[in-house]
Structures are given as C-alpha cells and as structure tokens.
Amino acid sequence: MGLLGLVLPSRCAVCATPGPALCERCDASLIRIAPPVCERCGCPGAWPVRRCVECAGRRLAFARARSALVYDARARAPVSAWKERGRRDLAPPLADLVAEVIARPDVEAIAFVPGDRERGRARGHVPAERLAEALSARWELPVERLLARTRLAPRQAKLPRNERGANVRGAFAPRGKTPPTVALVDDVYTTGATASACSTELRRSGARRVDVVCLARAVR
Ligand SMILES: [Zn+2]
Ligand SMILES: [Zn+2]
Numbered sequence: 602m603g604l605l606g607l608v609l610p611s612r613c614a615v616c617a618t619p620g621p622a623l624c625e626r627c628d629a630s631l632i633r634i635a636p637p638v639c640e641r642c643g644c645p646g647a648w649p650v651r652r653c654v655e656c657a658g659r660r661l662a663f664a665r666a667r668s669a670l671v672y673d674a675r676a677r678a679p680v681s682a683w684k685e686r687g688r689r690d691l692a693p694p695l696a697d698l699v700a701e702v703i704a705r706p707d708v709e710a711i712a713f714v715p716g717d718r719e720r721g722r723a724r725g726h727v728p729a730e731r732l733a734e735a736l737s738a739r740w741e742l743p744v745e746r747l748l749a750r751t752r753l754a755p756r757q758a759k760l761p762r763n764e765r766g767a768n769v770r771g772a773f774a775p776r777g778k779t780p781p782t783v784a785l786v787d788d789v790y791t792t793g794a795t796a797s798a799c800s801t802e803l804r805r806s807g808a809r810r811v812d813v814v815c816l817a818r819a820v821r
Contacts, residue, residue, distance in 0.1 A: 668818030696735030775806030
C-alpha cells in the first residue's frame with residue numbers, strides 16, 4: 602500500500618461511502634449473469650443454446666466465454682473507476698465477483714489480454730493483469746505472461762462493432778510456448794473480437810483449448 606493508502610480512509614469507488622472499495626450496497630446492485638447462457642459466448646438468454654444470434658456463424662477462436670456481470674450503467678461505474686481512474690483496490694472485490702459467478706475453469710494456467718504500454722503507463726496498471734492475478738489466488742492457478750502486444754491498435758470502444766475484428770487482428774503475439782489448456786482473462790467482453798484474436802495466438806503457440814473469463818459483458 603502506498604502512502605496515500607495509509608493516510609486516506611478507503612471509500613467505495615462508486616458511492617464514496619467510507620469503507621471497502623466496493624460497498625455492500627453497490628456490490629449487490631451489480632447484475633450477475635445467471636444461466637441459461639449461450640454455451641459458447643456466455644450471452645444470457647431465455648434458453649440454454651449452443652450458439653446464439655450473437656456468435657452463430659462467427660469464427661471465434663476460444664472454446665467458450667463466460668462473464669460475471671451485465672455491463673450496464675451500474676457496472677460501468679466500478680469498471681471505469683478500476684480501468685480509467687486506477688482504483689487498484691477494486692481488483693480483489695471484482696475478482697470475488699468473478700469467482701462467485703464463474704466456476705473455476707479446468708485449465709492449466711491463466712493468461713490475460715495484455716495492456717498496451719502507452720495506456721498502461723498512463724493509468725499506472727493493466728486491469729486484466731490485476732484481475733488475472735487476483736483470480737490466480739482464488740482458483741489456485743498460475744498466471745503466465747503468454748501474450749504481448751505487437752502494435753497499438755486504435756481503442757476498440759471507439760470503433761463500430763463490424764470493424765473491431767480487423768482492428769485487433771495481428772495486434773497480439775505469443776511470447777513463448779502455451780500450455781494445452783488456458784483461461785484468458787479480460788475486463789469487458791463486447792463483441793469477443795479481442796478475446797478471439799488473443800485466443801488465436803494462444804492456439805498458434807500450443808493451446809488446444811482457450812476458455813475466456815471476463816468481468817463484465819455487453820448485453821444487447
Ligand atoms: Zn457504494
Ligand atoms: Zn453465443
């Protein structure tokens with residue numbers, strides 16, 4: 602903990618109530634994604650399906666993706682505090698949420714979507730890496746730095762959905778050999794383009810199966 606952490610009392614990152622980084626009320630207001638979900642992409646729906654309108658016919662390189670929270674207005678507050686305002690102390694409660702909703706994947710290691718150095722430095726941390734580390738302790742799986750960025754892609758959030766796949770293609774590269782089964786951790790799942798591009802590289806370097814684990818998921 603830094604000096605500021607010792608001096609300033611901790612407050613909820615959402616409502617500023619003194620106490621933990623995510624107070625009980627704000628935690629309870631976040632919508633957990635509950636079954637039934639699409640077997641492949643984790644999109645919630647009325648029935649359990651193997652493919653849904655969102656992922657059918659798409660080439661997604663991961664076996665399955667699961668997300669803990671619906672990425673709505675309520676979830677946006679803690680996620681932006683964590684990602685944009687550098688509230689590192691949110692990583693433990695957010696990892697608790699992920700572990701509460703998503704069963705421990707049956708894999709050998711945890712990888713994460715690498716941050717781009719420029720943005721990572723500006724914010725002082727790489728959120729997906731923090732989440733992977735916090736999940737590593739909860740799931741007793743090692744975190745491995747399996748991926749690197751090869752170039753700085755324009756921010757996905759600023760692009761229309763149909764351009765996101767092309768934007769991230771070739772943006773990642775494996776750093777070495779990848780274990781046969783890996784969980785890939787990211788913060789927000791929107792179209793799955795980033796997770797798929799990373800999974801392609803993990804498979805190219807040895808993974809037979811990649812399970813994606815995300816904190817929150819856009820639901821249309
Ligand atoms: Zn709160
Ligand atoms: Zn789906």
